[in-house]
Amino acid sequence: MQLQEFADRSHLDSSTIEAWMDAEWLVAHRPGHPFSEQDLARVRLIEDLKGDLGVNDEGVALVLYLLDQLYGLRCLLRDIQAMRITADDRTH
């Protein structure tokens, strides 16, 4: 989705979106459609962290960085599990 739609649906103003992109909390992906549903859900997560959970900006950056590693690792584990199963199928 485009910046305008993203700003409307996330209830963020464009300067906040810019600041979050500068901080690399958000990354615009494809030039034509910079934002996705995933980015919207990420905004909700950041708002939870900054709001109810009381995490400050430095903390948000750190939490996101570690979460991105966790999700990468989960993806990797899933791949390993899938390939183990495939490998087992081949040998049986």
Added chain:
Amino acid sequence: MAADPYATLGVKKDATQADIQKAYRRLAKKLHPDLNPGNKAAEDKFKELSAAYNLLNDPDKRARFDRGEIDASGSEQQPRQYYRDFADREGWSGYSNGAGFADFTDFAGSDDILSEIFGRSGRTTRRGRGADVRYHLELNFLDAVNGGKQSIVLPDGSTLEVNIPPGTSDGQILRLKGKGRRGAGDSPPGDALIEISVLPHPYFVRKGDDIHLDLPISLKEGVLGAKLKVPTVSGAVAVSVPKWSSSGRVLRIKGRGVPRADGGRGDQYVTLKLVLPKKPDPDLERFVSGWQPSDSPRQSMRV
């Protein structure tokens, strides 16, 4: 019918706003679905927790609830799509990063499945990044153990210098950052992944960080003991063979095995092999025929 919000948060009816916030934060850490992607039940529990917190965190709503004017269901949350629903799907999301585990590539090499997966994950990390290129490099046993520089001649005729770290093992994959295909536009190039095969050695055998070696000794050396020169991966060392050593006795030479990443080294294990002279020796035959052994070496076998 929603549960009692005080019970959900685990606070007393007279809890202060600060207590309520503290209780919420403690529970939210464990129940927020995005922070606990492996906990399938987290979503329902977190929904309940958020509803309870929404109600009690607002002093006005809390007072109306306490007076019985509204019930807990009034603040139930709209269904929402969590970040984990996207980030935790098949394949890497644009945000995933491997900084916490990318180094496993190096010893994942012993497992084809792992190295293939690491290769794939690496390729998809960033959009537009050049593809990884795989090469194969055969190393002599000692070059792999001791490390050093090697070069690979690429299909286009150019050469790629590879630094082999000491202790490199068979099947390991070395990653040379930025030595793969060029990326699109300004994107960084991919990596070169070099799969290592280590050729066997005529007498050294590697097991983990240790080196094993069968050492032939003469009858005389076994019976009387001797100080012998023994080859190790880092040059010959003098070793004392104790007198009265049978075939199969194992001597350990500490710190003469494979170099480890932490700067230490494994050990070398030397298994003695008593070897008779190549040609029959009449003197030895005459000498031994006059010798009467006092016990049978096969006593424990009861034959």
